[in-house]
Amino acid sequence: xxxxxxxxxxxxxxxxxxxxxxxxxxxxxxxxxxxxxxxxxxxxxxxxxxxxxxxxxxxxxxxxxxxxxxxxxxxxxxxxxxxxxxxxxxxxxxxxxxxxxxxxxxxxxxxxxxxxxxxxxxxxxxxxxxxxxxxxxxxxxxxxxxxxxxxxxxxxxxxxxxxxxxxxxxxxxxxxxxxxxxxxxxxxxxxxxxxxxxxxxxxxxxxxxxxxxxxxxxxxxxxxxxxxxxxxxxxxxxxxxxxxxxxxxxxxxxxxxxxxxxxxxxxxxxxxxxxxxxxxxxxxxxxxxxxxxxxxxxxxxxxxxxxxxxxxxxxxxxxxxxxxxxxx
Amino acid sequence: xxxxxxxxxxxxxxxxxxxxxxxxxxxxxxxxxxxxxxxxxxxxxxxxxxxxxxxxxxxxxxxxxxxxxxxxxxxxxxxxxxxxxxxxxxxxxxxxxxxxxxxxxxxxxxxxxxxxxxxxxxxxxxxxxxxxxxxxxxxxxxxxxxxxxxxxxxxxxxxxxxxxxxxxxxxxxxxxxxxxxxxxxxxxxxxxxxxxxxxxxxxxxxxxxxxxxxxxxxxxxxxxxxxxxxxxxxx
Numbered sequence: 001x002x003x004x005x006x007x008x009x010x011x012x013x014x015x016x017x018x019x020x021x022x023x024x025x026x027x028x029x030x031x032x033x034x035x036x037x038x039x040x041x042x043x044x045x046x047x048x049x050x051x052x053x054x055x056x057x058x059x060x061x062x063x064x065x066x067x068x069x070x071x072x073x074x075x076x077x078x079x080x081x082x083x084x085x086x087x088x089x090x091x092x093x094x095x096x097x098x099x100x101x102x103x104x105x106x107x108x109x110x111x112x113x114x115x116x117x118x119x120x121x122x123x124x125x126x127x128x129x130x131x132x133x134x135x136x137x138x139x140x141x142x143x144x145x146x147x148x149x150x151x152x153x154x155x156x157x158x159x160x161x162x163x164x165x166x167x168x169x170x171x172x173x174x175x176x177x178x179x180x181x182x183x184x185x186x187x188x189x190x191x192x193x194x195x196x197x198x199x200x201x202x203x204x205x206x207x208x209x210x211x212x213x214x215x216x217x218x219x220x221x222x223x224x225x226x227x228x229x230x231x232x233x234x235x236x237x238x239x240x241x242x243x244x245x246x247x248x249x250x251x252x253x254x255x256x257x258x259x260x261x262x263x264x265x266x267x268x269x270x271x272x273x274x275x276x277x278x279x280x281x282x283x284x285x286x287x288x289x290x291x292x293x294x295x296x297x298x299x300x301x302x303x304x305x306x307x308x309x310x311x312x313x314x315x316x317x318x319x320x321x322x323x324x325x326x327x328x
Numbered sequence: 329x330x331x332x333x334x335x336x337x338x339x340x341x342x343x344x345x346x347x348x349x350x351x352x353x354x355x356x357x358x359x360x361x362x363x364x365x366x367x368x369x370x371x372x373x374x375x376x377x378x379x380x381x382x383x384x385x386x387x388x389x390x391x392x393x394x395x396x397x398x399x400x401x402x403x404x405x406x407x408x409x410x411x412x413x414x415x416x417x418x419x420x421x422x423x424x425x426x427x428x429x430x431x432x433x434x435x436x437x438x439x440x441x442x443x444x445x446x447x448x449x450x451x452x453x454x455x456x457x458x459x460x461x462x463x464x465x466x467x468x469x470x471x472x473x474x475x476x477x478x479x480x481x482x483x484x485x486x487x488x489x490x491x492x493x494x495x496x497x498x499x500x501x502x503x504x505x506x507x508x509x510x511x512x513x514x515x516x517x518x519x520x521x522x523x524x525x526x527x528x529x530x531x532x533x534x535x536x537x538x539x540x541x542x543x544x545x546x547x548x549x550x551x552x553x554x555x556x557x558x559x560x561x562x563x
Contacts, residue, residue, distance in 0.1 A: 002404070002408060003392070003397060003401050003404045003405040003408065004389050004390050004392050004405050005486055022436075025436050025437055025438075029436050227419075228419050230417075231417050231418075231430075232430070232434065233403070233406075234379075234406065234411055234417070235406065235407070235411070235430055235479065236403045236404065236435070237403055237434045238400075238403040238404075238434075241403075241436075324379070325379055326374075326379065327370050327373060327374060327379070327414075327491045328370075328413060328415055328491070
């Protein structure tokens with residue numbers, strides 16, 4: 001593109017290219033800039049390592065918190081019985097009444113599953129679980145009520161909807177009363193949602209700091225290459241041509257920081273696995289921490305490189321414009 | 329090629345660097361711009377290279393008013409002007425090849441093969457083809473200046489601007505550098521050289537524009553008066 005001279009005059013920049021060629025050249029050139037911008041990181045290895053390290057550590061905290069929340073939630077899901085509702089039936093119901101009640105309750109949208117435990121079943125279960133079942137043999141009649149064990153649908157397992165469902169079920173005429181260990185569930189849910197809030201807050205703060213760190217690193221890199229930038233401006237480089245390598249460097253910082261965070265998180269999980277294995281062994285529970293999935297790793301890298309991009313872009317826009325060339 | 333029309337430049341703070349300067353450098357002409365330090369030589373070059381904009385008046389290059397060129401267009405306009413600096417301004421961490429190739433890479437429309445060909449041709453013209461792989465710091469001052477010239481001419485601009493290109497060189501090397509400019513001028517490139525090396529100007533018998541305190545006090549041959557002024561100055 002020639003501004004001052006038309007193409008036919010005196011051979012100035014007489015090279016003309018079609019749009020396709022231009023497009024291809026653009027991408028070839030970008031690719032070259034992407035690769036050489038890694039070199040920029042090697043140019044100042046210590047400063048770069050520090051930036052990447054700080055980034056990695058900053059991203060490790062939210063990533064670790066995320067894993068904690070995820071695993072606590074999975075505990076929550078595993079202990080389904082916590083959100084089972086026990087409904088005790090009135091005494092003296094006929095078989096027919098019970099089966100019609102079962103049919104009616106099963107048609108509820110809120111109910112996923114319903115299990116009927118007859119008076120006889122209750123006795124058998126009591127005998128096997130309580131350890132003093134013989135005591136029942138001394139009674140004349142079976143004192144245990146028949147019951148329904150209701151598993152609500154996923155939504156209605158949450159504290160408030162579960163409570164509402166219980167109240168609704170208790171109004172059924174066959175039901176004497178129901179029971180739901182709602183407090184325990186409510187507490188766990190509260191803790192989980194608090195942790196989630198904490199993760200979001202901490203992540204947000206640390207992301208801002210990551211952007212600032214990258215922005216500052218890029219600023220220093222721009223200052224150290226002031227002379228080069230001036231020369232490029234003098235020989236006709238556009239702002240975006242000069243800015244691009246710095247932005248790529250920012251993205252590389254982000255990716256490397258993300259990778260560091262991933263490695264640290266993986267190490268932490270591996271480290272805690274054995275300790276947790278011991279505890280869960282004592283409780284005879286089969287529990288292990290679930291680490292970062294592949295898509296979560298992808299998200300981490302995407303966020304990290306995105307932050308690198310934002311930091312670099314912001315810095316580059318502020319500082320490269322400030323550099324005005326002079327003749328000497 | 330370059331035309332100044334009643335151009336004044338006042339810097340913030342009130343310093344008046346140029347006052348109502350007018351001249352016309354014809355296409356294919358080679359001229360010296362001279363005057364004491366602070367006379368306005370640098371300001372004049374900065375107006376041509378769009379580092380600064382005039383406070384009053386118009387600067388034309390090839391008939392195009394530079395006042396009409398937006399900030400976004402400046403980089404593209406600069407590609408038509410080859411600039412040479414007193415301190416060469418080479419990128420010290422890059423090889424001679426990379427330095428000379430820079431304008432072509434920036435333009436972004438050349439293949440690797442074309443770049444190599446053009447860089448070699450430019451270095452050949454300044455006699456430094458053998459040093460293509462070296463870093464600038466291993467070259468002498470005169471050689472570095474020639475690399476600077478090669479960089480300025482590699483994309484074949486129709487106009488060369490030089491700011492004290494011989495400032496740090498001894499007379500012998502200065503002559504060499506000026507000869508290089510002369511060669512480009514011989515093939516039709518317009519050249520404007522700012523210098524305070526009066527001896528050099530006297531030897532070259534080119535048109536010379538003299539500035540004093542921001543005013544153009546002489547337009548013609550500096551010492552020799554046998555040919556009266558060539559350009560259509562003071563229009």
